[in-house]
Amino acid sequence: MTQPLVISIDAMGGDHGPSVVVPACAQALATLPSAARLILHGDEAAVRAELGRHAALAARAEVRHAERVIAMDEKPAQALRRGKGTSMWAAVEAIREGQAVVAISAGNTGALMAISKLILRMSADLDRPALVASIPQTRGLTTFLDVGANVDCDAGRLVEFAIMGEAYHRAAHGVARPTVGLLNVGSEDMKGHEEVREAHRILREGGIELDYRGFVEGDDITKGAVDVVVTDGFTGNVALKAMEGAARFMYDELRGALTSGPLATLGALMARSSLRRFRDKMSPPPAAPLLGLNGLVLKCHGGADVRDFAKAIQVAADIAQSGFASEIERNMRRLPAALADAGPASADGAA
Structure with a gap:
């Protein structure tokens, strides 16, 4: 039996956070299979405020509250120490827990790589993704x-x-x-x-x-x-x-x-x-996969607009099924x- 297409998303990552991520999710869902679902990790109040403008998305997306956000200029070592409880950490952790098949974030690249490596580990004796x-x-x-x-x-x-x-x-x-x-x-x-x-x-x-x-x-x-x-x-x-x-x-x-x-x-x-x-x-x-992990994580560029992030979600879906x-x-x-x-x-x- 094939695993359902569930995409875990760091809703707070990047330069714009939910104001770009949520509309992008709504746009992307039009191109995804009808059974596809999204898990949005981030400040629940901020995410739901944007979600209220997209009724169709609300029916296919789950919001999970995350207390903190990893800053774009935060050093990877610092992000690892304080990562638990952040939207990025939660998005990647959903892969390890089998709740999603792919995670995507527009947040800090170094932090995403370090957190992904810690949570998912490397496959086939590789050192770094x-x-x-x-x-x-x-x-x-x-x-x-x-x-x-x-x-x-x-x-x-x-x-x-x-x-x-x-x-x-x-x-x-x-x-x-x-x-x-x-x-x-x-x-x-x-x-x-x-x-x-x-x-x-x-x-x-x-x-x-x-x-x-x-x-x-x-x-x-x-x-x-x-x-x-x-x-x-x-x-x-x-x-x-x-x-x-x-x-x-x-x-x-x-x-x-x-x-x-x-x-x-x-x-x-x-x-x-x-x-x-x-x-x-x-x-x-606009999305670049991190290769070599025991799980699929994609990095979207930090300045992504709605169109870019929607395309990144589509790329994530395509790769997850490949x-x-x-x-x-x-x-x-x-x-x-x-x-x-x-x-x-x-x-x-x-x-």
Whole structure:
């Protein structure tokens, strides 16, 4: 028997809290299966005040009071010490208790990762979860990880990311055999630092059974050169923020040009549907899953508006029904043998 689709939501997370989360939930329910339900964790008075404007949502949502909220600038260690009783903690705890199949929060990223790891634990002997983003490209979406959860990564961690990212892309996007690449400063074997060269060697020689295509460069992410691009959290977060900023700049400049005069505005009105498609294509999905946990947790960006958070709920529902966690667990069983097969690196550390 399949588990009912119940989504646990931190209603207080992000820059806007219930004023965005509740209307987004109402909007998202129109696209979810009729049996889907939501659990909203947060200040009951504030959540119910918003819920009163959405009668249809009230019938399919349960409100659970949480006394406290984790601040957006709170350090992860502090969030762990005082996390119990917060809306974020309660949202994740519902997964462990079997009351929901997926949790989503727009709150503090570091706190969400630390709390999720503490409550749900890691699967398959992994050390820390990876944060994955889906980047728009010509043929669809590129799975890009890690985008901020792990700043320092050795070769073994990058290989883990490759395995998790490949399994996620197959399950979430229906690609039978996703292609995988390592982000580097060039495509030649001698390029890059020691860790990325060693990960390249393991993926090439370790018999992990991935469709590994070697090194890719920054512009390959949006070209769709491979389905899955792997990097460390520092590089990934900088690249992601740069792409988001560039997309926002282009969209704002285009909007400014199309409202610069009466004729331009008229043209923009006539092309409204095409411009909306352009905006949607340029906007990456607003929810990023934390891969490697014994449970499914998604991070929505803190400044999400109603439309963004509604899309994030839909992404959470789609992933919850995809079965990607079992794919990751299956693939991770191959890692020890693959590392043994690859053997030690050469004396000079080159790939």
